[in-house]
Amino acid sequence: MEKPKVLSARFDLPDSHRLEVYRRTGGYRALEKALREMTPEDVIEEVKKSALRGRGGAGFSTGLKWSFVPKDSGKPTYVICNADESEPGTCKDRLIMEKDPHAMIEGILIAAYAIGAHLAFIYIRGEYWYLKEIVEGAVEEARAGGYVGANILGSGFDCDIIVHPGAGAYICGEETALMESLEGKRAYPRIKPPFPAVVGLYGCPTIINNVETLASVPPIILNGGDWFRRLGTEKSGGTRLFAVSGHVERPGVYELPMGYPMKAMIYEDCGGIRQGRCLKAVIPGGSSAPILTAEEAEACTLDFESLAALRSMLGSGAIIIMDETTDLVKVVYRIARFYAHESCGWCVPCREGTRWMVKILERLLSGRGRTRDLDLLYDLARNIFGTTHCPLGDAAAWAVYPAIEKFRADFEKYVTQPTVALTTVPAG
Ligand SMILES: Cc1cc2nc3c(=O)[nH]c(=O)nc-3n(C[C@H](O)[C@H](O)[C@H](O)COP(=O)(O)O)c2cc1C
Ligand code: SF4
Numbered sequence: 001m002e003k004p005k006v007l008s009a010r011f012d013l014p015d016s017h018r019l020e021v022y023r024r025t026g027g028y029r030a031l032e033k034a035l036r037e038m039t040p041e042d043v044i045e046e047v048k049k050s051a052l053r054g055r056g057g058a059g060f061s062t063g064l065k066w067s068f069v070p071k072d073s074g075k076p077t078y079v080i081c082n083a084d085e086s087e088p089g090t091c092k093d094r095l096i097m098e099k100d101p102h103a104m105i106e107g108i109l110i111a112a113y114a115i116g117a118h119l120a121f122i123y124i125r126g127e128y129w130y131l132k133e134i135v136e137g138a139v140e141e142a143r144a145g146g147y148v149g150a151n152i153l154g155s156g157f158d159c160d161i162i163v164h165p166g167a168g169a170y171i172c173g174e175e176t177a178l179m180e181s182l183e184g185k186r187a188y189p190r191i192k193p194p195f196p197a198v199v200g201l202y203g204c205p206t207i208i209n210n211v212e213t214l215a216s217v218p219p220i221i222l223n224g225g226d227w228f229r230r231l232g233t234e235k236s237g238g239t240r241l242f243a244v245s246g247h248v249e250r251p252g253v254y255e256l257p258m259g260y261p262m263k264a265m266i267y268e269d270c271g272g273i274r275q276g277r278c279l280k281a282v283i284p285g286g287s288s289a290p291i292l293t294a295e296e297a298e299a300c301t302l303d304f305e306s307l308a309a310l311r312s313m314l315g316s317g318a319i320i321i322m323d324e325t326t327d328l329v330k331v332v333y334r335i336a337r338f339y340a341h342e343s344c345g346w347c348v349p350c351r352e353g354t355r356w357m358v359k360i361l362e363r364l365l366s367g368r369g370r371t372r373d374l375d376l377l378y379d380l381a382r383n384i385f386g387t388t389h390c391p392l393g394d395a396a397a398w399a400v401y402p403a404i405e406k407f408r409a410d411f412e413k414y415v416t417q418p419t420v421a422l423t424t425v426p427a428g
Pocket of ligand 1: 053055057084085173176208
């Protein structure tokens, strides 16, 4: 299967983050094309045709999302680039911002033109302070080059971009919590509907997209939606950056076409399981995605449909590979602690449930677990799922109950063989 470089084409060029390099390699031609030759409706149609689906987690159709923005609201509209990148295992937006920030900026400007926005925000993870400097530098270069600000490229279209630091919590990446945070408030998620396309930032229509989603837009406009779709599958167009971590010989960020076999990614691109060991499990889409067995992982392809058929998801494209030596109770405990820590506390099933899950896992790990704890943990996770205010609660449940369903023996051994218990369990 071919592996075209669309998003990572410039990553290895010297000074790839500079405007001069971007322009020399075809940069800002898509913006020029959109402004001079296309109506905003044409742009949205092209993006719909491309089968581009959000790279931030949920995989929603980007063109469809843009088409939901009302044209006659009488209010300003905004574009937000979600650069909060806090999902465990995810580290691919970082590369775009470091190596090719103008691709993201050009995508933002095309999105703004498509929905009639004159102001855009890049909400960038607080810990990425060093990237904020690179991104701010790129915005300034683009402004000096006539691509950002008033009368862009003499087209009469105006759009400014503000780079804003994130507030340092995982929940700030959830789109409505992010808007609260941008407005200067505590990042509590909002009730949906209304969705941000209709009532978003400052109560105005807002499109929010992930860094990688927006960086995929310029090649779509330049080469056509059909070209992009054909790189991937009918329903999951294009290529994607996969952040592969864990027990492979060559972890890293790989650009691969949608529909690429996971088995080829693990054993060819990533050099196989470290030290010749066997694969045990894979978490395919950041810590929020339900775990896969080795058999499931080796049979699936890297696209939204294939993972959905396995009741998991491609999520943020972070793939965590675990070999036969992995103790999944420790893995689940580590992830459960993350969600308990990051729960914003707004709703009871998530605030209380995540902490209870941690407590039960601690009991198991310390050798004080009872057989009924496994069913208790399972029921607890099932009862969190679908009952919470935002998807963080579902993610916390998904990290637990599919692991019990698929790897029950790992959990049982802590009850039947107390000798495997840990002498010290880190505090939840
Ligand atoms: C708890 C939580 C954290 C999230 N963090 C991020 C994030 O860091 N970056 C991101 O792009 N999307 C994140 N999302 C998804 C966003 O809510 C939203 O779906 C996404 O920004 C939409 O962009 P897309 O359609 O381009 O994927 C998060 C969602 C949840 C529930
Ligand atoms: S599910 Fe968790 S993170 Fe989301 S609103 Fe409820 S308490 Fe907050």
